[in-house]
Amino acid sequence: MNHQVLNNLDLTSLLSLSFSASINELHDRLSELGFGDIRPVHGFLFKCITPNGATGIELAEHLGITKQAVSKMVDYLEKSGYVMRRTHPTDKRGKIIVLTERGWLVMKTKEEIIAEIEKRWIENIGAERMQMLKEDLSSLIHEANEDKSLSKVRPVW
Numbered sequence: 822m823n824h825q826v827l828n829n830l831d832l833t834s835l836l837s838l839s840f841s842a843s844i845n846e847l848h849d850r851l852s853e854l855g856f857g858d859i860r861p862v863h864g865f866l867f868k869c870i871t872p873n874g875a876t877g878i879e880l881a882e883h884l885g886i887t888k889q890a891v892s893k894m895v896d897y898l899e900k901s902g903y904v905m906r907r908t909h910p911t912d913k914r915g916k917i918i919v920l921t922e923r924g925w926l927v928m929k930t931k932e933e934i935i936a937e938i939e940k941r942w943i944e945n946i947g948a949e950r951m952q953m954l955k956e957d958l959s960s961l962i963h964e965a966n967e968d969k970s971l972s973k974v975r976p977v978w
Contacts, residue, residue, distance in 0.1 A: 843938055850934045856927050858901050866894060867903075867920065867928055874919035876909065903927060 827835070844861050851859055862884070869875050869883040877895065881888045895918055898904045903924040909915035920928065943951045
C-alpha cells in the first residue's frame with residue numbers, strides 16, 4: 822500500500838494495519854528464533870498467566886472463548902513445552918496453568934523484539950511523538966472502557 826492510500830484510511834483501519842504489521846513482524850522473528858509454533862492468541866494467554874498462573878476459567882474469561890477452547894490451546898502449548906498444569910495452590914481439586922522455562926524464554930524474546938520494533942518506530946516518528954501516541958491511545962482506551970473493568974477488555978486477533 823502506498824503512503825497516499827494509507828492517508829485516506831479511517832482510524833480503525835490504520836490501527837488494525839499497524840497492529841497486523843507489528844504482530845506479523847514479531848511472529849516472523851519468533852519463527853526465525855525457533856518459536857514458529859507460537860500464534861498471536863498464545864501471547865494473550867501468556868500475558869494472563871504471568872507471573873503467577875491462571876485457571877482455565879480465568880483464561881476463558883480473559884480471552885473471550887470457551888473453557889473447552891482454552892483446554893485445547895493449553896494442551897497444544899503443554900505439548901510444545903510452553904506451559905504446564907499444576908495443582909491449584911488453594912483448591913487441590915483444581916489446576917492452574919503456568920509458564921515453563923521455554924514459556925518464559927519466548928516471553929523474554931517477545932519483549933526484546935517488541936522493543937526493537939518500537940525503537941524503529943521512534944527512529945521513524947521521534948520519541949516525543951511516540952510518547953504522545955501511546956498517551957493518546959491509552960486515553961482513548963480508558964475513555965472507551967470507563968464503564969467496564971479492564972479485565973473485560975478482550976484482545977482481538
